[in-house]
Amino acid sequence: MxxxxxxxxxxxxxxxxxxxxxxxxxxxxxxxxxxxxxxxxxxxxxxxxxxxxxxxxxxxxxxxxxxxxxxxxxxxxxxxxxxxxxxxxxxxxxxxxxxxxxxxxxxxxxxxxxxxxxxxxxxxxxxxxxxxxxxxxxxxxxxxxxxxxxxxxxxxxxxxxxxxxxxxxxxxxxxxxxxxxxxxxxxxxxxxRLPDRTTAAARPPAHLGREIVEGLRWVWGQPRLRVTTFCVVSLNLFFSAYYLVIIVLANDRGMPSGEIGVMAAMLGAGGILGALAAPYLHRRISPYLLITGVFWALTVLTPLAIFVHNGYLMGLLFAAIAFLPPAANTAIGTYQLLNTPDELRGRLGGVLGVTGGLAAALGPAFGGWLVDAFPGPPAVLVCAGAIAVVTVVTAVNPTLRGFPAASEPVEVTAATKPE
Missing domain, CATH: 1.20.1250.20 (MFS general substrate transporter like domains)
Incomplete structure (x- = not known):
């Protein structure tokens, strides 16, 4: 094959x-x-x-x-x-x-x-x-x-x-x-042996602040970069909130700490298996279907935690949820890397790192607020509802619907001289 x-x-x-x-x-x-x-x-x-x-x-x-x-x-x-x-x-x-x-x-x-x-x-x-x-x-x-x-x-x-x-x-x-x-x-x-970057030497460095602004403008000015960044940030924000909500729910239901530890381990194992399967899925499913499919699957799976009272079964649910996002992240990350000029890829990574980090930091805070405001299953439903809203937004987004297929060639400048 x-x-x-x-x-x-x-x-x-x-x-x-x-x-x-x-x-x-x-x-x-x-x-x-x-x-x-x-x-x-x-x-x-x-x-x-x-x-x-x-x-x-x-x-x-x-x-x-x-x-x-x-x-x-x-x-x-x-x-x-x-x-x-x-x-x-x-x-x-x-x-x-x-x-x-x-x-x-x-x-x-x-x-x-x-x-x-x-x-x-x-x-x-x-x-x-x-x-x-x-x-x-x-x-x-x-x-x-x-x-x-x-x-x-x-x-x-x-x-x-x-x-x-x-x-x-x-x-x-x-x-x-x-x-x-x-x-x-x-x-x-x-x-x-990392190939040299000829473009970096061709242009003298500008003021650092102007270079940062240039990177922000690039990401914001590219509709597909903008919408895929929104997808990643939303996924990180609501899933990290959901994770905290489930841990608190499991503790309130009297699940032993050992079972909660297994839940966390199965979440990581699901992510590893999903990452290993991601290249196969990326080659066979269009990026639009991968991204929206992940959000639809999360919309269906996340509310099921309300009905699960066993830590090992919750771990299986976590593993299923964690298995899905790597394929979407692969489609998004590949497009972002191959469609950003080499001289801007560092700034792209900086922007994505900051936005993703903020989402990961705000997610647990949001989850903690949910637990206080809507104790128990209602917190799960609110979190799942937020994911459902993002799912509908991504599904109808015209930019995402026009996302290029994984098989479409992308030209990348290659160098031969190692750094």
Missing amino acids: PGRRRVSRLGKNRDYRLLWTGQVVSEAGFSTAMIAFPLVVLAITGSAAQSGLVVGAVAIAQLVTGLPAGALVDRWPRKRIMLGCEAVQAIAAAGLVLALWWGKAGVGLLVAVAVVMGVCRALFEPAEEASLPRLVPSEQVPAAVALNAARTSAGQLSGTALGGFLFALGRFVPFVFDVFTHLFAFVALLFV
Whole structure:
């Protein structure tokens, strides 16, 4: 089958394989550190509020620096940015290990390390995304986008599982693991041959603020980019709210904490399986049907939680819900990458990172408000109703209905000289 040959070629792409392998390890290290941060703060201060401050510092730093980071990604060599981010994170984590070993770590240092991690992620993610069309042929970009999503889910699952275990061995042990994961990713990146960007050298850099505005205008001025960004933001916002509502509902119904943990794990497993299936679905179903189909399926599935009183059955529902979005995200991400000029891809990633991050941050707050205002099943229905409204908007949107088929060719400028 043609699809199988494409996946095989992607698997044999040495440079993509090096990048993917390094980043799945790096993602596991980051997730391990994110579990360890609040545990360390609680052990040092006993303050839950200060634990939240440290964990929140990562997301806040990533949001605040997201737009400038995207502009810098379009200005600087992207491979050097990625190498620098891995090196800086390894150094920051190593410093924290030494401070914990000597008993000198305080909340201020933990916040500083968290901020460094957030800034590095704000730079690394758009740099990697913008590099993808230059690392793999355009027909393999959908598979690469989907495998990157599977990589992120796998790294988060493994890191979350490891974090508590390593912390039990010692406060500094999770961060030792984090150091080695970033060093591993750094070495893997050294051997990645990333084609040079001739367009970046052809134009002198403008004022950073003007470059940020240029990126915002580009995204807003492209109807298909605008509507697909709306789809992603809406999905992140309402699903993160729905997730919190379901966790609270499960707790109120007396589900054991072990079953709730299984629910969360099955959500991640469903996402991984969905990401693996996404390239196959992307090749056979039009982007319009993929995107609207996901929203229609969520509209049908999300209210079913009202009738489920068993944690394992709820986990199956979570897995089914999480299985669907990666295919739509693959269609959206592929179109956005291949239809954005290379010199603007970093800023595209910065805009998407900030909007997606805001949605992910506001979603739990919205879910918490729903739980307080409409306790129990009504909160589920309100959340499902919001998803239904977005579903109708996407289904009738003329721009989305005219979305190009996955088989339509997209020209991408390719270079041969490595950075």
